[in-house]
Amino acid sequence: MSDTARETDATVSFDCIALDCADPAGVARFYADLLGGTVSGEGDDDGEWYDVLWDGPRISTQLAPNHESPDWPRGQQQAHLDFVVADIAAAHERVLALGGTALDPVEPPRPAPERGFRVYADPAGHPFCLCRPTKDAWG
Structure with a gap:
């Protein structure tokens, strides 16, 4: 593998900020309403992860029952x-x-x-x- 390929493989880019909370749907709706965005999907299969999509970086909320x-x-x-x-x-x-x-x-x-x-x-x-x-x- 060339040095250029190794550098490309090691490139890090920003994906989202994830917030732990007991009510991921509610916290996602709060940020979507505040920022004029939308909540993507209905959470993952277990309803534990939601994405807030708006003009800025993605904000995600994640279920943490004992948060x-x-x-x-x-x-x-x-x-x-x-x-x-x-x-x-x-x-x-x-x-x-x-x-x-x-x-x-x-x-x-x-x-x-x-x-x-x-x-x-x-x-x-x-x-x-x-x-x-x-x-x-x-x-």
């Missing part, structure tokens, strides 16, 4: 997703309406905030951030 939500900010967040949003106030209300939770800060957004992101949790407790697209956005 324990991250305890952020008291404990480790394990991992989190960052999403860019132009209208933080509208996105804040949308997250809450879909069953998400504001973590930091918890109060509704104010005009021209000092910090460029806000932390939320999906219905299974996974942290994610809504971030402003540029340093001067939101005011």
Whole structure:
């Protein structure tokens, strides 16, 4: 085998981020609704895996019956997703309406905030951030 073939065989590419949760269908619907995407299929044969398809990288949810939500900010967040949003106030209300939770800060957004992101949790407790697209956005 040539060196070029070995390099090609070792190429790594991004496939998805998979989130463990007790309700993979529900968490997939949350992200699909939040991001304007769709949930692919009805899960695998056992209903344990769902894919969220949208304009960004694929997000998958996987059944973990004994899943324990991250305890952020008291404990480790394990991992989190960052999403860019132009209208933080509208996105804040949308997250809450879909069953998400504001973590930091918890109060509704104010005009021209000092910090460029806000932390939320999906219905299974996974942290994610809504971030402003540029340093001067939101005011």
